[in-house]
Amino acid sequence: MNNELKTIALSGRIDSLNAAETEKQILDDLQGISGVPLVFDMEKLDYISSAGLRVILRLKKQYPDISIINVKPEVYEILEMTGFTEMMTVEKAYRVVSTEGCEEIGRGANGTIYRIDRDNVVKVYNNADALEDIRHEREVAKLALILGIPTAISYDVVRVGESYGSVFELLNARSFSKIIATEPDKLDWCVSEYVKMLKKIHGTVVPEGKLPDMRETVIGWAEFMRPYLPSDAAEKLIGLVNDVPRDDHMIHGDYHTKNLELQGDEVLIIDMDTLAVGNPIFELASMYNSFIGFSEMNHANILKFQGFDFETGTKFWKKSLAAYLGTDSETVIESVEDKARIIGYTRMIRRSIRRGGLDDEERRKEIEHWKGELLELLEKTDSLVFGVSEIEVEADTENLPQVQSFVEEHIAAAECSPKAMMQIGLAVEEIFTNIANYAYAPDKGKAKVRVDVLKDPVAVSITFVDHGVPYDPLAKDDPDLTLSAEDRAIGGLGIFMTKKIMDDIVYEYRDGQNILTLRKNL
Amino acid sequence: MTITKTQNGAALTVKVDGRLDTMTAPQLESVVSSELGGIEKLVFDFADLEYISSAGLRVLLSAQKTMNSQGTMTVKNVNELVSEVFEVTGFTDILTIE
Numbered sequence: 263m264n265n266e267l268k269t270i271a272l273s274g275r276i277d278s279l280n281a282a283e284t285e286k287q288i289l290d291d292l293q294g295i296s297g298v299p300l301v302f303d304m305e306k307l308d309y310i311s312s313a314g315l316r317v318i319l320r321l322k323k324q325y326p327d328i329s330i331i332n333v334k335p336e337v338y339e340i341l342e343m344t345g346f347t348e349m350m351t352v353e354k355a356y357r358v359v360s361t362e363g364c365e366e367i368g369r370g371a372n373g374t375i376y377r378i379d380r381d382n383v384v385k386v387y388n389n390a391d392a393l394e395d396i397r398h399e400r401e402v403a404k405l406a407l408i409l410g411i412p413t414a415i416s417y418d419v420v421r422v423g424e425s426y427g428s429v430f431e432l433l434n435a436r437s438f439s440k441i442i443a444t445e446p447d448k449l450d451w452c453v454s455e456y457v458k459m460l461k462k463i464h465g466t467v468v469p470e471g472k473l474p475d476m477r478e479t480v481i482g483w484a485e486f487m488r489p490y491l492p493s494d495a496a497e498k499l500i501g502l503v504n505d506v507p508r509d510d511h512m513i514h515g516d517y518h519t520k521n522l523e524l525q526g527d528e529v530l531i532i533d534m535d536t537l538a539v540g541n542p543i544f545e546l547a548s549m550y551n552s553f554i555g556f557s558e559m560n561h562a563n564i565l566k567f568q569g570f571d572f573e574t575g576t577k578f579w580k581k582s583l584a585a586y587l588g589t590d591s592e593t594v595i596e597s598v599e600d601k602a603r604i605i606g607y608t609r610m611i612r613r614s615i616r617r618g619g620l621d622d623e624e625r626r627k628e629i630e631h632w633k634g635e636l637l638e639l640l641e642k643t644d645s646l647v648f649g650v651s652e653i654e655v656e657a658d659t660e661n662l663p664q665v666q667s668f669v670e671e672h673i674a675a676a677e678c679s680p681k682a683m684m685q686i687g688l689a690v691e692e693i694f695t696n697i698a699n700y701a702y703a704p705d706k707g708k709a710k711v712r713v714d715v716l717k718d719p720v721a722v723s724i725t726f727v728d729h730g731v732p733y734d735p736l737a738k739d740d741p742d743l744t745l746s747a748e749d750r751a752i753g754g755l756g757i758f759m760t761k762k763i764m765d766d767i768v769y770e771y772r773d774g775q776n777i778l779t780l781r782k783n784l
Numbered sequence: 785m786t787i788t789k790t791q792n793g794a795a796l797t798v799k800v801d802g803r804l805d806t807m808t809a810p811q812l813e814s815v816v817s818s819e820l821g822g823i824e825k826l827v828f829d830f831a832d833l834e835y836i837s838s839a840g841l842r843v844l845l846s847a848q849k850t851m852n853s854q855g856t857m858t859v860k861n862v863n864e865l866v867s868e869v870f871e872v873t874g875f876t877d878i879l880t881i882e
Contacts (some may be wrong), residue, residue, distance in 0.1 A: 363836060518826075662806055681865065683866060685865075687835070688837055691805055692838055695839070747845060750878065753838075755873050759838055
């Protein structure tokens with residue numbers, strides 16, 4: 263029994279013949295219970311007369327918080343006529359829906375989604391007592407929608423066999439998994455839309471306390487591992503997760519291609535019950551598991567789950583990660599993947615052990631494999647935090663320090679000399695200041711800065727993008743260096759200096775954007 | 785960036801430490817535009833100047849223009865990076881560098 267409320271089931275007929283007896287039974291049942299909300303479950307009640315209603319009214323004096331659920335249509339009519347629906351919360355009985363023969367279009371940690379007709383889908387929850395889960399999912403989906411994330415919100419709760427389901431309108435939508443499986447030439451388009459949505463989610467700040475903190479959850483997973491890992495490895499794992507800074511940005515928590523739907527030309531994200539806040543590495547870990555981790559030892563898993571094969575899943579993951587990080591650098595991509603795998607393996611090991619995986623020889627082998635990988639990764643990893651190699655800021659000189667430290671962090675991997683580092687810093691200052699002062703003047707606008715570390719030859723490339731007035735800085739004449747101080751103009755030096763200290767500068771005006779790319783060979 | 789000024793009659797030494805860039809140049813600009821009255825000998829000590837961008841060069845150029853009409857200006861103790869910036873921009877020819 264739930265301690266917070268008391269449920270009383272009524273059945274059959276309640277009228278003047280048995281009202282007194284029913285009242286006595288209820289009072290016996292409530293012996294010693296006071297101050298809790300009462301819920302009358304009328305699922306099996308066929309009729310109630312005014313004698314029966316008076317029983318409820320008398321109880322209401324002692325238990326002011328009464329609600330009625332699962333009301334059949336004919337009983338609801340009585341409650342409505344007698345004004346009960348205005349006196350207390352009265353919920354009609356849930357519509358019963360069957361998913362037999364329905365297409366499964368999505369599957370998440372907590373439930374499975376079926377299409378029940380052309381316009382509607384139902385998410386059937388695994389947990390038999392799912393009303394709280396449904397309420398939670400509806401709340402977080404509403405929150406996400408208000409914060410600008412395109413999603414579907416359930417409009418009805420139904421019974422599906424012994425489980426509950428929530429019904430959504432999803433007109434003619436197709437999941438990304440299906441598109442990938444049936445239209446291989448659309449893979450790149452899917453990657454691009456998938457990453458666009460991911461960035462949108464990760465760029466959304468969530469008001470404090472509205473969503474669970476994923477960091478806390480993952481600390482729990484790491485703590486769970488303590489008895490199963492050598493103590494130094496366990497300590498390192500817990501330390502790594504603890505060192506991930508708190509983050510108030512949204513993460514989806516189960517972001518794979520079955521949860522992304524194309525409806526007309528609109529992309530929607532569904533299955534919102536795992537929504538949380540946290541560092542994006544936690545999301546990448548769950549994505550890694552969806553596309554690779556869960557199928558690493560048995561490639562057939564992903565085919566069963568997503569409808570496309572392991573090779574396709576791996577390709578999709580790699581391309582998405584590259585696009586998300588804004589880099590083609592294998593080194594950068596692999597280093598982020600390794601961080602994701604640490605959390606990914608931790609999660610899978612915990613999950614398997616909790617489901618009795620140690621008692622089964624096949625699964626024990628799997629756990630050992632994951633553990634081996636995890637220990638190897640822990641050995642070579644010092645932080646779970648990673649950087650995205652592109653930032654967008656207001657083009658204002660105030661943001662120059664932020665842009666400069668962003669660039670410095672990202673070229674650190676290239677191990678360039680302090681001198682080259684300074685020169686790059688200088689070029690970044692000159693170009694960014696130029697954009698800040700002239701691109702949008704007198705208005706304001708954004709500037710994007712992207713860093714790539716290139717191999718063969720080793721070089722750093724920095725790209726600046728703004729939507730300001732078209733301006734080719736390279737078209738300007740170089741200042742005349744032979745003039746005396748008196749005759750030298752004040753200004754025009756920044757671009758000139760940048761040209762001198764960089765190895766290559768390319769300007770392009772495309773799609774309404776100034777795109778300036780600097781390259782420095784190392 | 786920190787600016788330390790030492791005045792001895794008509795001689796002024798301005799020591800600039802740290803970074804002379806877009807963010808900090810306005811501070812030096814205000815020294816150059818309002819405190820050079822009556823100064824005949826201006827010295828910039830860059831022993832602890834780590835970095836200079838075109839925003840800093842502009843201030844030096846405007847100081848040089850002022851001092852051309854009222855005395856001398858020298859720049860001393862220039863480190864390698866700052867020196868390279870002077871080189872590239874032709875400032876080695878305009879400034880008196882010790």
